[in-house]
Amino acid sequence: MNKSSITEQALLNTRTKIAILGGGVAGSTIALRFAELGLDTTLIEKGPSLVNGPPICHLHAGGNLYREISDEQCLTLLKQSIDTVKVYPQSVNIRPTVIALPKTDHGQPMDLLPRLEKLRDRYSELVEQDHRNKVLGEPAGYFRFYSRTEIDALVGKPIPSKATRASDWLISFANCTDLDKLKFPVLLVQEYGLSAFRFAAIASLAIERLPSCHLQTNSQVIAVKANEDNLGWQVSIKQSGSEVIQQQQFDYVINACGFKSGEIDDMVSAKRQRMVEFKAAYVAHWSQCKGLWPEIVFYGERGTPQGMAQLTPYPDGYFQLHGMTQDITLFDQGLVASSLQSAQPKLAPQFIEKIDKKWPEQLIQNRTLGSIEHMAQFVPEFSSATVAAKPLFGAQQIPGEDPDLRAADVSFHGKHYARAEIVKASSALAASDAILANLVECGLIDDVLTSEGAEIVLKDYLTEHYFPVSQQCSDSEITERAVLLAKQRDYPVALAKNL
Ligand SMILES: Cc1cc2nc3c(=O)[nH]c(=O)nc-3n(C[C@H](O)[C@H](O)[C@H](O)COP(=O)(O)OP(=O)(O)OC[C@H]3O[C@@H](n4cnc5c(N)ncnc54)[C@H](O)[C@@H]3O)c2cc1C
Helix, strand or coil: CCHHHHHHHHHHHHHCEEEEECCCHHHHHHHHHHHHCCCEEEEECCCCCCCCCCCCCECCCCCCCCCCCCHHHHHHHHHHHHHHHHHCHHHEECCCEEEECECCCCCCHHHHHHHHHHHHHHHHHHHHHCHHHCCCCCHHHCEEEECHHHHHCCCCCCCCCCCCCHHHHHHHHHHHCCHHHECCCEEEECCCEECHHHHHHHHHHHHHHCCCEEEECCEEEEEEEECCCCCCEEEEEEECCCCCEEEEEECEEEECCHHHHHHHHHHCCCCCCEEEEEEEEEEEECCCCCCCCCEEEECCCCCCCCCCEEEEECHHHEEEEEECCCCCCCCCCCEEECCCCCCCCCCCHHHHHHHHCCCCHHHHHHHHHHHHHHHHCCCHHHHHCEECCCCEEEEEEEECCCCCCCCCCEEECCCCEEEECCCCHHHHHHHHHHHHHHHHHCCCCCCEEEECCEEEEHHHHCCCCCCHHHHCCCHHHHHHHHHHHHHHCCCCHHHHCCC
């Protein structure tokens, strides 16, 4: 390719104007992906800051928290999580997960083995293909089962503050869990944590440094209208606290509005079937907590009083809790579907009230104490934990009709309109890859891009993740910004720090 055609193509790329509506995990990741390549990207977010939607605490590198989903979804989540750790290493809390089956559970621990072997083999293949994929430790150590005798041998040992071998992660579990309530063996798997506050900090810092990303916060999209040629869009935006409505023109629109995506679909008359589910996690402080804690998951049937109990550790004795019962994480009528008339599922007013305003104080106490009690069935001393903050909560979209779908990324409608439809944060990069490929297919982006004065052959970057600016953010500045966001959002700063 000669120099002048490179320049023409670079010009085309900087002329193409892309709007991303919604600055959650999906919108922010897509904005970073594009702006890192020098594409003209406008990120429009209703709220005051980025990545402030429903919570995120698990990376889901293998989907092992969900027995009910297909092996295919688990393998997809594994690959997507590996990609996420490579791009955002400082947002990951590196600690394994212990999965235990209570005696009351219908399953057997060894039922999990066939899937775990598939996941370990896939991880091993990915590492063989590219050593940079080795982000979950040695493939052979992806999972390991521990017998009752092995766990009993750890009882009474002091809880270490650092792990020098895999079994060190099980000492707190062995000392504090009522082992007689469990089936054996128990599983230790390299399922890590993902910090929403650190993710928000990286997105905010990098976007501030990327000149081709134009961030508009406190800006609500109230209308989207196709231009007469059906190729471009007019987006109407209302700033918080102002009656003025601003109109902006774009060539391509990405709907990344999370559980409100149906509202944008309705504005452009795009039909779509989806569900929305309101859920909550709780924050507790356990002052007796000492040393190293893994994530601990006690399996159980979703929606019943025996629903899964999850304990997610943070520094300084703070824990995030999920309990998959109707009285803790799930809510009666919390799952709703779209209709023939509207792509936007309608949540009952009591949920919208919680999202837009606040939770009643008594409900915070009742549900958080309920989550502590649920965990104390298995970890008796945890009953002394106290309510530490308001819940972490929100509504998430699930595209289609299967409420158990966990690995989803993107769909397209008509010309120049894409929807990010992630269910898990780790799917956001896959959504950005698919939209980038669609921009090329539509002829809106050329094969050669100019970023920071350097020419990039785009086809090399359709699957390769190019995030030089995001990856330059230092650990200390990420912690500083994440702590600030946690304070602004009224959560303990421990949730913003790495373990
Ligand atoms: C209790 C709970 C626990 C969860 N735990 C995990 C977990 O551990 N790991 C995980 O991967 N996932 C988890 N999830 C799911 C995860 O939170 C969501 O899938 C994820 O946040 C979706 O990201 P998003 O960017 O698509 O949507 P959102 O995060 O909802 O972002 C959408 C953004 O669009 C903005 N917006 C909406 N309408 C407009 C408009 N008209 N104009 C401008 N902006 C607009 C919103 O303000 C918001 O910032 C959990 C969800 C819940 C409810």
